Amino acid sequence: xxxxxxxxIAEVERLRREIEEHNYRYFVLDAPxxxxxxxxxxxxxxxxxxxxxxxxxxxxxxxxxxxATPAGEFRPVRHSRPMLSLxxxxxxxxxxxxxxxxxxxxxxxxxxxxEIPFVGEPKIDGAAVSLRYEEGKxxxxxxxxxxxxxxxxTHNIRTIRGxxxxxxxxxxxxxxxxxxxxxxxKKAFEELNRRxxxxxxxxxxxxxxxxxxxxxxxxxxxxxxRQLDVFFYGVGETEGWRLPGTQSGILEALQELxxxxxPDWELLDGIQGCLTYYDTIAKKRPDLPYDIDGVVYxxxxxxxxxxxxxxxxxxxxxxxxxxxxxEELTIVRRVEFQVGRTGALTPVARLEPVxxxxxxxxxxxxxxxxxxxxxxxxxxxxxxxxxxGDVIPEIVSVVLEKRPPDARIVELPTRCPVCGSxxxxxxxxxxxxxxxxxxxAAQRKESLRHFAxxxxxxxxxxxxxxxxxxxxSGLVKTPADLYALEVEQLQGLERMGEKxxxxxxxxxxxxxxxxxxxxxxALGIREVGEATANTLAEHFGSLEALMDADETQLQEVPDVGxxxxxxxxxxxxxxxxRQVIADLIARGVNWPVPVRPKAxxxxxxxxxxxxxxxxxxxxxDEAKERLMSVGAKVTSSVTRNTDYVxxxxxxxxxxxxxxxxxxxCLSEEExxxxxxxxx
Ligand code: 5U1
Numbered sequence: 192x193x194x195x196x197x198x199x200i201a202e203v204e205r206l207r208r209e210i211e212e213h214n215y216r217y218f219v220l221d222a223p224x225x226x227x228x229x230x231x232x233x234x235x236x237x238x239x240x241x242x243x244x245x246x247x248x249x250x251x252x253x254x255x256x257x258x259a260t261p262a263g264e265f266r267p268v269r270h271s272r273p274m275l276s277l278x279x280x281x282x283x284x285x286x287x288x289x290x291x292x293x294x295x296x297x298x299x300x301x302x303x304x305x306e307i308p309f310v311g312e313p314k315i316d317g318a319a320v321s322l323r324y325e326e327g328k329x330x331x332x333x334x335x336x337x338x339x340x341x342x343x344x345t346h347n348i349r350t351i352r353g354x355x356x357x358x359x360x361x362x363x364x365x366x367x368x369x370x371x372x373x374x375x376x377k378k379a380f381e382e383l384n385r386r387x388x389x390x391x392x393x394x395x396x397x398x399x400x401x402x403x404x405x406x407x408x409x410x411x412x413x414x415x416x417r418q419l420d421v422f423f424y425g426v427g428e429t430e431g432w433r434l435p436g437t438q439s440g441i442l443e444a445l446q447e448l449x450x451x452x453x454p455d456w457e458l459l460d461g462i463q464g465c466l467t468y469y470d471t472i473a474k475k476r477p478d479l480p481y482d483i484d485g486v487v488y489x490x491x492x493x494x495x496x497x498x499x500x501x502x503x504x505x506x507x508x509x510x511x512x513x514x515x516x517x518e519e520l521t522i523v524r525r526v527e528f529q530v531g532r533t534g535a536l537t538p539v540a541r542l543e544p545v546x547x548x549x550x551x552x553x554x555x556x557x558x559x560x561x562x563x564x565x566x567x568x569x570x571x572x573x574x575x576x577x578x579x580g581d582v583i584p585e586i587v588s589v590v591l592e593k594r595p596p597d598a599r600i601v602e603l604p605t606r607c608p609v610c611g612s613x614x615x616x617x618x619x620x621x622x623x624x625x626x627x628x629x630x631x632a633a634q635r636k637e638s639l640r641h642f643a644x645x646x647x648x649x650x651x652x653x654x655x656x657x658x659x660x661x662x663x664s665g666l667v668k669t670p671a672d673l674y675a676l677e678v679e680q681l682q683g684l685e686r687m688g689e690k691x692x693x694x695x696x697x698x699x700x701x702x703x704x705x706x707x708x709x710x711x712x713a714l715g716i717r718e719v720g721e722a723t724a725n726t727l728a729e730h731f732g733s734l735e736a737l738m739d740a741d742e743t744q745l746q747e748v749p750d751v752g753x754x755x756x757x758x759x760x761x762x763x764x765x766x767x768x769r770q771v772i773a774d775l776i777a778r779g780v781n782w783p784v785p786v787r788p789k790a791x792x793x794x795x796x797x798x799x800x801x802x803x804x805x806x807x808x809x810x811x812d813e814a815k816e817r818l819m820s821v822g823a824k825v826t827s828s829v830t831r832n833t834d835y836v837x838x839x840x841x842x843x844x845x846x847x848x849x850x851x852x853x854x855x856c857l858s859e860e861e862x863x864x865x866x867x868x869x870x
Contacts (some may be wrong), residue, residue: 242846290462293484306461316372327363349413359449368427532637647713671774796822804839
């Protein structure tokens with residue numbers, strides 16, 4: 192038996208280099224040169240070749256980012272060179288004093304210059320890491336720990352797409368250790384917390400904690416979903432690498448090797464240059480997609496750095512110039528409960544107004560009742576509030592030493608603060624809800640807001656204040672009432688002239704033409720987000736079929752488990768909901784009937800499939816159900832009778848068998864594309 196021929200080996204290597212180069216352009220330079228689809232094709236070809244020749248798979252292949260879960264705890268790692276910390280400067284005076292110390296010490300050592308060149312870098316608010324490359328391959332990723340001993344988080348570091356698994360050079364150094372900061376972009380952080388709060392899970396206090404927590408996940412597939420990113424700013428141990436003579440040279444060399452550096456570093460002229468840089472970055476800060484808590488100045492010349500040396504664990508040649516705190520101390524006046532669309536009660540702290548992160552904050556969210564209890568926030572407490580970027584202000588912690596004796600414990604209300612209905616908290620659920628449903632004005636308002644939102648019915652101009660007025664005046668009780676509004680009625684509302692009333696009426700008219708998926712999403716059925724609304728629409732094709740489906744039929748839909756199925760069924764069984772839907776349709780809401788191939792005419796109908804490897808968008812059972820829904824058969828082993836093998840991540844021997852027998856392999860993406868659009 193011969194192994195793969197030279198041509199295959201060469202193609203695999205060529206694909207890997209090509210993919211790595213595109214990764215570099217995309218993640219490091221932020222300047223991709225090929226469309227995503229082309230990149231996906233390269234990855235797919237590599238996956239196919241590796242599936243057919245598993246002996247060619249190496250840990251540094253771009254297909255091998257998410258590996259197995261390591262056994263047990265994180266292994267301690269002693270850093271070969273300590274990971275230093277930085278002294279802080281909080282004012283111009285502190286920075287000037289730093290500049291003077293540096294100049295005096297250099298002068299005492301015979302270095303006489305007028306303006307010392309510094310490098311300025313944004314100080315990323317993330318988790319410090321050290322990565323070790325041996326012969327160009329990533330062999331270790333460790334957290335900072337106490338600076339001497341950290342934890343081995345290699346399996347998680349590998350999942351960060353901006354981290355190269357191989358250095359971008361044909362002559363790699365024997366050893367190169369690089370230091371940097373792993374961070375979670377603001378958007379990813381907000382999304383992660385939004386989902387955690389929805390499930391009643393613990394939320395992260397800030398992106399820094401989220402990044403650190405994500406690095407300490409045992410399961411690397413969890414970390415892979417967290418969208419972490421990284422900037423490198425220094426080196427530790429090196430062997431066989433020509434160390435540049437300056438910090439700016441190091442940053443350039445790292446970037447050239449594929450190790451992403453901040454795009455905002457600058458070479459600065461003396462302390463005045465540093466202070467100007469601080470102002471520039473402070474202005475940029477709100478628009479940066481990640482959190483920074485200051486800037487770092489470093490003497491550029493490495494020989495001068497050596498001369499300056501260290502005090503304890505901090506270098507004398509660098510300092511962090513911190514931005515004013517985004518955390519401040521204030522007092523909780525009271526805690527109120529807001530009622531959301533599904534009746535969920537969210538505790539909101541009303542605060543003694545405090546200036547933090549550039550704005551005055553007087554409210555902070557506590558996410559859910561468990562979070563309030565966990566943090567033990569009481570009315571009258573001194574608390575630390577944090578505001579970062581556009582993130583909703585929140586209470587980080589209570590300052591217990593300052594708790595007044597009359598601080599009041601907050602109880603979950605037994606009655607809805609808006610409509611007076613009972614508040615229920617089901618066994619095992621973190622979220623307490625008002626059971627008033629649409630008889631509760633708060634739920635009605637929130638449901639209408641959701642109904643009108645851009646990704647639902649997209650009713651332009653129907654904003655929060657207008658909805659409040661429409662509900663409070665009794666003009667609108669259900670979404671269907673919106674479509675019965677007359678221009679004259681609208682004109683009677685505050686801040687509504689004839690022109691804006693007509694405009695709103697036009698927007699309502701326009702929104703009537705929608706899609707089934709958007710309509711389903713707009714109904715606000717619990718547990719039915721956009722993705723589920725899409726699959727339900729795709730699976731059933733018509734509203735009638737969906738409304739008639741029982742729980743068993745609903746569970747035949749990919750991604751629909753027992754909870755979603757029971758919510759959907761309950762929603763459509765409720766007479767009030769059926770009436771609202773009928774009214775909406777009677778008032779002209781409509782959508783095109785999808786032209787869908789019948790199961791028997793689908794190109795996969797009657798074909799035999801085998802699944803191998805892990806799919807990224809669904810479980811194997813779900814994939815099986817989807818195939819069966821178009822009339823395909825799914826078997827467990829590859830034979831000459833198999834028509835297609837669907838290959839996920841880390842495929843088993845079935846992919847190799849398919850290649851041996853000449854059975855075509857499909858990537859998950861290709862398969863899904865063909866499912867929807869046909870071949
Ligand atoms: N950008 C940047 N962050 N940061 C953190 N540079 C930088 N340098 C550091 C640290 C702790 O330490 C070196 C000066 C040793």
